[in-house]
Amino acid sequence: MRSRINFYIVEYAINSLLRQKYKTVFVALVLTLLIFLLSSIFFITSSIKYELHATVEALPEITVQKIKAGRHDEIDVALMDAILELHGVESAVARVWGYYYFENAGVNFTLMGIDEYEEQYKKSFVDAATKLDFTGTSMLVGEGVKRVMDANYYKEYFNFIKPDGSLKRVDIGGVFKAQTELESNDIILMSKEGVREIFDIKQSKATDIVVRVANFNEVATIASKIKLLYPDTRVITKDDLKISYQNIFDYKSGIFLALFTTALFAFFIIIYDRASGLSSEQKREIGILKAIGWRVDDVLREKFYEGFIVSLFAYLVGISLALAFVYIFHAPLLREIFSGYSQLKTSFALPFVLDVQTLALLFFLTVPLYIAAIIIPSWRSATLEADEVIR
Amino acid sequence: MLHKILLLLLSLFLSLGAETFTKSATIAPELVQKGSQKEWCPVCGMKLETYYKTSHAAKIHNHPQRQYCSIRCLAVDMHEFKIDTNDVQVVDVVSQKLISAKDAFYVVGSDVLGTMSKVSKLAFKDKEAAEDFNMEHGGEVVDFKKALSMAQSSLEADIAMVQMKKEKQVYPMGKKIFEKNCKKEIDIHHYLQINELKADLVTKKLCGELAEQELQPLSLYMWEVKRFGEGASKQNIIQVTKDEKCPICGMFVYKYPKWAAQIFYKDTHFSFDGAKDMMKYYFDHKDGISKMIVTDYYSQKTLDATKAFYVIGSDVYGPMGNELIPFATQKEASAFSMDHKGHKVIGFEAITKKEIEKLD
Numbered sequence: 113m114r115s116r117i118n119f120y121i122v123e124y125a126i127n128s129l130l131r132q133k134y135k136t137v138f139v140a141l142v143l144t145l146l147i148f149l150l151s152s153i154f155f156i157t158s159s160i161k162y163e164l165h166a167t168v169e170a171l172p173e174i175t176v177q178k179i180k181a182g183r184h185d186e187i188d189v190a191l192m193d194a195i196l197e198l199h200g201v202e203s204a205v206a207r208v209w210g211y212y213y214f215e216n217a218g219v220n221f222t223l224m225g226i227d228e229y230e231e232q233y234k235k236s237f238v239d240a241a242t243k244l245d246f247t248g249t250s251m252l253v254g255e256g257v258k259r260v261m262d263a264n265y266y267k268e269y270f271n272f273i274k275p276d277g278s279l280k281r282v283d284i285g286g287v288f289k290a291q292t293e294l295e296s297n298d299i300i301l302m303s304k305e306g307v308r309e310i311f312d313i314k315q316s317k318a319t320d321i322v323v324r325v326a327n328f329n330e331v332a333t334i335a336s337k338i339k340l341l342y343p344d345t346r347v348i349t350k351d352d353l354k355i356s357y358q359n360i361f362d363y364k365s366g367i368f369l370a371l372f373t374t375a376l377f378a379f380f381i382i383i384y385d386r387a388s389g390l391s392s393e394q395k396r397e398i399g400i401l402k403a404i405g406w407r408v409d410d411v412l413r414e415k416f417y418e419g420f421i422v423s424l425f426a427y428l429v430g431i432s433l434a435l436a437f438v439y440i441f442h443a444p445l446l447r448e449i450f451s452g453y454s455q456l457k458t459s460f461a462l463p464f465v466l467d468v469q470t471l472a473l474l475f476f477l478t479v480p481l482y483i484a485a486i487i488i489p490s491w492r493s494a495t496l497e498a499d500e501v502i503r
Numbered sequence: 504m505l506h507k508i509l510l511l512l513l514s515l516f517l518s519l520g521a522e523t524f525t526k527s528a529t530i531a532p533e534l535v536q537k538g539s540q541k542e543w544c545p546v547c548g549m550k551l552e553t554y555y556k557t558s559h560a561a562k563i564h565n566h567p568q569r570q571y572c573s574i575r576c577l578a579v580d581m582h583e584f585k586i587d588t589n590d591v592q593v594v595d596v597v598s599q600k601l602i603s604a605k606d607a608f609y610v611v612g613s614d615v616l617g618t619m620s621k622v623s624k625l626a627f628k629d630k631e632a633a634e635d636f637n638m639e640h641g642g643e644v645v646d647f648k649k650a651l652s653m654a655q656s657s658l659e660a661d662i663a664m665v666q667m668k669k670e671k672q673v674y675p676m677g678k679k680i681f682e683k684n685c686k687k688e689i690d691i692h693h694y695l696q697i698n699e700l701k702a703d704l705v706t707k708k709l710c711g712e713l714a715e716q717e718l719q720p721l722s723l724y725m726w727e728v729k730r731f732g733e734g735a736s737k738q739n740i741i742q743v744t745k746d747e748k749c750p751i752c753g754m755f756v757y758k759y760p761k762w763a764a765q766i767f768y769k770d771t772h773f774s775f776d777g778a779k780d781m782m783k784y785y786f787d788h789k790d791g792i793s794k795m796i797v798t799d800y801y802s803q804k805t806l807d808a809t810k811a812f813y814v815i816g817s818d819v820y821g822p823m824g825n826e827l828i829p830f831a832t833q834k835e836a837s838a839f840s841m842d843h844k845g846h847k848v849i850g851f852e853a854i855t856k857k858e859i860e861k862l863d
Contacts, residue, residue, distance in 0.1 A: 196672060199839065337842075
């Protein structure tokens with residue numbers, strides 16, 4: 113058996129494709145579009161998944177909130193002492209944070225208080241704590257916040273309105289960057305004292321307490337102990353958070369799934385159309401080829417090249433279009449389905465995540481299927497006697 | 504007349520109930536110590552003004568008067584010095600003046616948080632005022648002797664409680680503050696008491712301008728950690744390379760960092776995926792061991808295997824099933840044993856070959 117590529121057959125295949133110009137262009141177009149759609153969906157989901165995962169991973173193992181009348185309430189900082197006493201707890205931090213609604217732009221900022229000397233509960237804050245000037249009233253703002261403030265002519269400082277109506281002027285000290293934009297986009301970092309002043313939170317109170325646990329196996333035990341110690345709290349573990357994020361994500365994925373199935377359905381219709389038989393003209397062509405001395409495997413080879421050229425072309429173009437669409441243009445229409453999966457009004461860029469598995473899945477879902485759809489009917493007519501086909 | 508009484512009662516109620524109780528001084532506090540260190544407790548270094556209403560003062564023979572943040576620090580000092588209970592003074596919550604402690608009435612166990620103790624002990628000059636407070640905030644009214652004995656008996660637990668917090672939070676914070684701000688050479692051994700150090704930190708600005716909530720962690724760190732040298736050797740996580748296999752079960756150890764254990768010989772070492780496998784190996788190859796380390800279940804840090812405490816028969820399984828689970832202290836081991844239905848807690852010496860075989 114010859115394993116080398118027969119270039120005469122390749123040439124014939126290309127010529128054959130060019131002979132049926134309109135048909136080839138049409139099939140390639142449909143295939144490209146389909147692959148483009150599927151791969152952009154996969155790209156968006158995988159980068160959002162990555163972003164969510166990174167966001168959740170950055171969180172501490174346990175968050176303790178006080179619940180009063182079914183609502184989140186300020187928690188006593190003193191509770192931390194008893195939590196620190198639990199075996200297995202590595203550290204605990206009383207967080208001071210909240211949402212600040214900026215009416216002019218209709219957006220929510222997330223104000224986070226950090227302490228210069230406290231253990232930072234997020235990796236991204238460690239670097240920020242060195243950059244932030246704790247002596248004066250200064251803050252670090254996320255990129256989204258910076259844009260909004262710029263648009264409202266707050267270039268160097270911002271005036272926060274305190275609960276009593278008076279203003280607090282805070283200078284913009286720099287831009288805060290975290291691993292993912294979802295995490296940092298709407299964040300304003302400043303000293304705990306600053307946040308306490310803006311939200312009128314007393315020294316003895318905090319928004320919630322986050323707990324670090326060294327051994328992940330112990331998280332559930334410690335969480336239940338905290339719950340026992342303080343029945344009026346809600347104890348949220350990282351796993352709970354992951355699940356709830358996943359739930360929101362899965363809900364949105366359902367919409368994608370609907371898109372996905374329709375696209376796939378369209379693809380199978382094309383395949384079916386192809387596989388259900390050849391036109392008499394194509395049959396005649398195979399017959400003539402056989403009559404002038406082509407063997408069956410030559411015919412199949414030619415058909416294989418034909419299918420391979422079209423589908424690989426469609427695959428490569430579709431994938432590159434999708435890459436450009438998602439990561440350069442940030443998926444203008446498709447992303448809308450997903451944005452707003454968090455309650456905050458945040459815009460975020462999709463991080464570049466190239467998943468080889470996804471690419472392989474798409475490849476095997478399209479290229480071999482299409483080639484098979486071309487070869488099988490050709491094989492059927494090629495095995496027939498030449499005169500039978502031509503007649 | 505009735506009107507007036509009602510009004511009086513109302514104002515009394517308002518003054519007690521409406522504004523939440525604070526332990527801080529609301530008037531200028533009486534500070535009986537001398538010098539610039541008088542603002543802080545000589546035992547724990549806390550600011551007296553903030554905990555003024557639980558503050559006690561005592562006279563020690565041949566010493567100037569000392570004022571404490573609470574009865575807890577008084578109890579600590581009583582261990583070291585002979586203090587006559589007749590010489591103890593306490594702040595009356597109502598008048599905020601120092602009165603003789605043995606005549607005072609203490610409300611213990613009210614809903615006011617204790618100072619360096621789980622249970623607060625507040626003193627009143629009048630029995631009625633104490634009972635009123637008791638009605639409002641709960642607890643019970645006792646005399647000084649009882650309050651002091653309560654403080655003494657809970658001292659160990661109170662120290663343990665505060666110590667946990669210090670180690671997990673205060674010292675690391677103090678260290679950061681120290682490293683950032685304290686550029687000048689400070690001779691800690693020059694000071695006799697923590698409040699003297701604090702006074703110098705403030706008056707001489709040894710570490711720049713600091714707020715009280717930064718000053719306290721800094722001075723605690725300097726006083727309780729730095730003074731005794733930079734803590735005992737910093738414990739780390741056990742390092743295992745990717746090609747190390749457990750000689751007992753043949754599994755790669757790096758996949759189970761939570762359970763890693765190692766035995767060091769003179770010029771070689773072996774890594775194990777659990778204390779159980781390590782012990783199996785240990786029983787057969789006891790000679791020439793230079794060091795044995797295990798991973799502490801709670802902190803995930805390195806522990807000296809011979810000094811660790813082990814829990815047998817819990818509902819937590821290691822990579823090889825039933826495990827010997829190592830802990831740094833007996834207390835932690837017992838706590839774990841309670842949480843996870845442990846069978847028993849044993850020290851390293853008590854581990855026998857038989858016991859290990861039973862685990863499989």
